[in-house]
Amino acid sequence: DIQMTQSPSSLSASVGDRVAITCRASQGIAYYLAWYQQKPGELPKLLIYGASVLQSGVPSRFSGSGSGTDFTLTISSLQPEDVATYYCQKYNSAPFTFGPGTKVDIK
Amino acid sequence: EVQLLESGGGLVQPGGSLRLSCAASGFITNNNGINGISWVRQAPGKGLEWVSSICGIGSGTYNADSVTGRFTISRDNSKKTLYLQMNNLRAEDTAVYYCAKLRSDYCTDPIDYWGQGTLVTVSS
Numbered sequence: 001d002i003q004m005t006q007s008p009s010s011l012s013a014s015v016g017d018r019v020a021i022t023c024r025a026s027q028g029i030a031y032y033l034a035w036y037q038q039k040p041g042e043l044p045k046l047l048i049y050g051a052s053v054l055q056s057g058v059p060s061r062f063s064g065s066g067s068g069t070d071f072t073l074t075i076s077s078l079q080p081e082d083v084a085t086y087y088c089q090k091y092n093s094a095p096f097t098f099g100p101g102t103k104v105d106i107k
Numbered sequence: 108e109v110q111l112l113e114s115g116g117g118l119v120q121p122g123g124s125l126r127l128s129c130a131a132s133g134f135i136t137n138n139n140g141i142n143g144i145s146w147v148r149q150a151p152g153k154g155l156e157w158v159s160s161i162c163g164i165g166s167g168t169y170n171a172d173s174v175t176g177r178f179t180i181s182r183d184n185s186k187k188t189l190y191l192q193m194n195n196l197r198a199e200d201t202a203v204y205y206c207a208k209l210r211s212d213y214c215t216d217p218i219d220y221w222g223q224g225t226l227v228t229v230s231s
Contacts, residue, residue, distance in 0.1 A: 001172070032215065034217035034218070036155070036218075038155075043205070043221040043223070043224075044155060044205075044218070044221055045221075046217055046218060046219050049210070049216075049217045055219070085154070087154065087155050089155075089157070089217060089218075091214075091215055091216060091217050092215060093215065094160065094169035094170075094214070095157060095169070095171050095172070096145065096157045096160060096169070096214075097157060098147075098154060098155040098156065098157060099154075100154050101154040101155070
């Protein structure tokens with residue numbers, strides 16, 4: 001099975017900073033990669049699918065890039081409401097594995 | 108408005124069984140059935156774990172290795188209800204179980220709506 005890893009596992013940044021989270025698949029998954037945001041005590045929310053397609057209603061400061069095995073979620077200007085854990089998920093074929101998550105805090 | 112309402116969680120002893128239900132409303136697919144649906148779980152303080160999926164097209168189902176042979180996903184299109192039959196439960200199955208709608212009829216699509224979740228606790 002394809003393994004999903006994320007780095008870093010956590011980060012702390014200042015408001016307005018550019019933040020990048022990396023997701024890596026152990027084998028190629030083309031563009032079948034989604035990013036989710038889960039705020040404390042809330043349900044996960046789809047941010048990006050197809051590696052780079054912004055889900056409707058998601059602020060444009062979020063962007064995704066990559067293909068194959070290496071993917072990046074970028075927050076161009078970190079806001080207080082972005083405090084959350086971010087997960088990637090592969091969906092090219094089963095198992096539809098999630099990454100372990102990256103916790104983002106405000107410094 | 109898309110709604111996914113889970114039920115059936117609770118406390119069960121190791122080796123026991125539970126059936127989770129997920130009543131879906133607010134969306135209709137081309138075949139007048141239900142989109143692809145996944146069950147995803149989250150143990151207390153832990154990350155998301157994909158458990159099982161059933162496709163809206165055809166009858167394809169998929170399970171994580173950790174539940175294969177113990178969990179079965181199914182659906183009743185006429186009732187727009189999804190089920191997760193969980194047998195031989197283990198302590199490590201303790202988690203909030205989310206019913207989650209996929210973007211399309213295909214299992215190879217991400218999740219765009221999540222139910223509120225139902226807690227399953229496996230303990231003696």
